[in-house]
Amino acid sequence: MKRRFRIYYPFVNAGMQQVTTYRVDWIFYLLGNVVHSLVSFFIWQAVFLSGSEETLNGFTMPQMIVYFFLIFISDTMITSDASMMIAEEVRDGSIAMRMLRPVGYNATFLFFELGGKLLTQIVLIVPVVIGVEISRFVLSGVVQFSVLNLLLFFVSTILAYLINLFFSICFGFLAFVIKHIWGTNIMKNCIVSFCSGAMVPLSFMPDALKTVFMLLPFASLNYTPVMIYMGVYQGADLLFYFGLQIFWALFFWALSKLLAMVSAKHLTVQGG
Amino acid sequence: MIEVANLRKEFKKTIKEPGLKGSLKSLFHPQSEQVVAVDNISFHVPKGEILGFIGPNGAGKSTVIKMLTGILTPTSGKCTINGQNPVVNRKNYVKEIGVVFGQRTQLWWDLPLRETYGVLKEIYEVDDKSYRERMAFLNETLDLDSFISRPVRTLSLGQRMRADIAASLLHSPKVLFLDEPTIGLDVVVKDNIRRAIEQINSQEQTTVILTTHDLADIEQLADRIVMIDKGKNVFDGSVRTLKSRYGQMRELNFVTESPHPAETLRYREQFHFAEDDVSVECEGTAVKVRFNSAVVPIADMLSYTLQTVQVSDISVKDADIEEIIRRLYMQGVE
Numbered sequence: 001m002k003r004r005f006r007i008y009y010p011f012v013n014a015g016m017q018q019v020t021t022y023r024v025d026w027i028f029y030l031l032g033n034v035v036h037s038l039v040s041f042f043i044w045q046a047v048f049l050s051g052s053e054e055t056l057n058g059f060t061m062p063q064m065i066v067y068f069f070l071i072f073i074s075d076t077m078i079t080s081d082a083s084m085m086i087a088e089e090v091r092d093g094s095i096a097m098r099m100l101r102p103v104g105y106n107a108t109f110l111f112f113e114l115g116g117k118l119l120t121q122i123v124l125i126v127p128v129v130i131g132v133e134i135s136r137f138v139l140s141g142v143v144q145f146s147v148l149n150l151l152l153f154f155v156s157t158i159l160a161y162l163i164n165l166f167f168s169i170c171f172g173f174l175a176f177v178i179k180h181i182w183g184t185n186i187m188k189n190c191i192v193s194f195c196s197g198a199m200v201p202l203s204f205m206p207d208a209l210k211t212v213f214m215l216l217p218f219a220s221l222n223y224t225p226v227m228i229y230m231g232v233y234q235g236a237d238l239l240f241y242f243g244l245q246i247f248w249a250l251f252f253w254a255l256s257k258l259l260a261m262v263s264a265k266h267l268t269v270q271g272g
Numbered sequence: 273m274i275e276v277a278n279l280r281k282e283f284k285k286t287i288k289e290p291g292l293k294g295s296l297k298s299l300f301h302p303q304s305e306q307v308v309a310v311d312n313i314s315f316h317v318p319k320g321e322i323l324g325f326i327g328p329n330g331a332g333k334s335t336v337i338k339m340l341t342g343i344l345t346p347t348s349g350k351c352t353i354n355g356q357n358p359v360v361n362r363k364n365y366v367k368e369i370g371v372v373f374g375q376r377t378q379l380w381w382d383l384p385l386r387e388t389y390g391v392l393k394e395i396y397e398v399d400d401k402s403y404r405e406r407m408a409f410l411n412e413t414l415d416l417d418s419f420i421s422r423p424v425r426t427l428s429l430g431q432r433m434r435a436d437i438a439a440s441l442l443h444s445p446k447v448l449f450l451d452e453p454t455i456g457l458d459v460v461v462k463d464n465i466r467r468a469i470e471q472i473n474s475q476e477q478t479t480v481i482l483t484t485h486d487l488a489d490i491e492q493l494a495d496r497i498v499m500i501d502k503g504k505n506v507f508d509g510s511v512r513t514l515k516s517r518y519g520q521m522r523e524l525n526f527v528t529e530s531p532h533p534a535e536t537l538r539y540r541e542q543f544h545f546a547e548d549d550v551s552v553e554c555e556g557t558a559v560k561v562r563f564n565s566a567v568v569p570i571a572d573m574l575s576y577t578l579q580t581v582q583v584s585d586i587s588v589k590d591a592d593i594e595e596i597i598r599r600l601y602m603q604g605v606e
């Protein structure tokens with residue numbers, strides 16, 4: 001374990017260095033996400049205010065605030081560029097350099113992204129959670145913040161990230177078949193974003209659709225962590241949804257291993 | 273040490289006709305053709321040998337190296353290095369080899385060079401003491417000190433190549449694969465790199481496979497040459513064998529005041545040389561004649577030249593390997 005840490009720590013470090021080297025990129029990326037979540041919040045607030053009810057599809061105003069800002073955190077947390085990195089490396093042949101190292105192929109992506117993510121999370125999570133909790137307190141008059149839920153949320157987003165990473169790696173291996181996957185990747189991100197509840201809370205959707213998304217890996221990515229933070233899942237429910245996340249993470253991990261093996265045979269390293 | 277048996281690699285190339293129509297056509301009816309990049313190549317390299325692996329552009333050298341390093345899976349045939357099959361146990365195998373592709377870097381673009389080595393130290397599990405000794409040695413032979421704290425993306429080509437070679441040697445590999453390690457470098461850097469390869473090879477019995485277009489690399493370093501062309505093995509033997517088998521070319525150099533030496537001498541007509549067997553280059557008063565000494569003995573060439581024009585400073589040189597290889601590449605080898 002300790003040995004593994006020593007081997008992969010440099011990748012974590014390299015990931016952080018990448019962020020600090022291209023900090024302006026990174027800051028704009030974060031700002032873009034903040035704006036995005038503000039916009040979606042204000043749209044839903046307008047919908048909320050235009051109705052005469054106390055709740056919208058069972059969401060009170062404070063709950064909506066929590067939902068849209070926490071989903072912003074989880075969405076930032078689970079984002080993985082692995083598919084594009086793989087596709088790019090397949091295209092320009094630099095995937096060869098990764099294969100020449102005595103390290104696990106998937107693990108290098110994981111630890112590299114982890115580095116950048118740690119920084120992102122530190123910068124995001126504290127102010128967003130404080131902001132959300134203050135506005136929730138102001139609106140409802142009671143302190144609803146739970147440290148336990150925050151910790152469980154954090155664990156759940158890590159599982160969600162793993163699901164998305166391994167899914168992205170699987171998807172990236174498509175690059176062996178389609179040499180340019182840029183367009184397909186955008187479509188994939190769009191579908192994931194919609195089906196995981198990042199655009200519209202899943203509870204707003206028709207029951208049948210919601211059930212499907214809940215069981216498919218989608219809900220595990222964004223909706224589940226946020227529900228955990230909001231304290232909606234308790235006891236057996238909580239265990240069930242954690243179990244589902246773990247199942248999907250293992251499923252895509254195994255699939256990515258299989259695809260890596262298959263595509264190694266079809267790899268044609270281009271250039272020089 | 274390295275066993276290569278009947279190695280073959282085919283690539284599928286998609287063919288696209290030009291223009292929009294071609295694009296649409298290939299979208300719905302993708303057409304592809306087989307390219308045989310490596311065709312039935314076999315050779316053997318004993319431990320501690322430096323093998324010069326040469327051939328014209330597109331011969332398939334890089335493809336062979338990629339298969340030997342486990343990056344590409346052969347279509348058929350086998351390669352075994354140190355008893356291991358490169359693609360079977362990749363993680364274990366790559367610990368024992370060092371690889372440099374001159375055309376691309378394996379260093380992290382954004383990291384300072386020193387940190388890159390730190391990363392490699394951990395990845396390859398080099399202990400502190402060996403690491404310090406190794407870095408000292410590499411510093412000395414490749415002169416890394418002057419740029420070791422700079423990010424890799426700011427290095428010049430020569431610096432980057434030295435850095436890459438040092439990176440490939442950090443973990444004391446048993447086999448070193450170098451694919452055009454001197455491409456685009458100046459004489460001093462080339463010399464540095466050759467010295468490093470030589471030292472590593474003699475001190476640690478490292479087996480080296482080296483592809484290059486610079487035949488000085490071959491002459492200084494290689495114990496043996498394997499030459500391939502269009503994916504096929506065309507020569508396997510020592511530099512000396514290559515010279516004695518194909519090296520009847522000689523170079524006659526002289527200086528003359530006579531105005532049109534080439535027109536006056538007319539070697540081809542005089543001795544009935546074939547097209548490839550003689551060539552004359554004039555530069556001011558200096559004349560360089562390359563000729564096949566198997567067709568016309570050196571003595572005949574000399575006496576004919578001396579009788580026909582007024583000559584000062586005449587000499588005959590052994591063919592250099594470059595000349596031999598130039599002829600081989602041009603004619604192809606049967």
Ligand SMILES: Nc1ncnc2c1ncn2[C@@H]1O[C@H](COP(=O)(O)OP(=O)(O)O)[C@@H](O)[C@H]1O
Binds near residue numbers: 270328329
């Ligand atoms: N990824 C690839 N797809 C299709 N053809 C390739 C690919 N890589 C190499 N080739 C072809 O294989 C042949 C050998 O290439 P290469 O091994 O790079 O030659 P060398 O290194 O000797 O110059 C060339 O004809 C090249 O066009």
Ligand SMILES: [Mg+2]
Binds near residue numbers: 272333334335
């Ligand atoms: Mg090449």
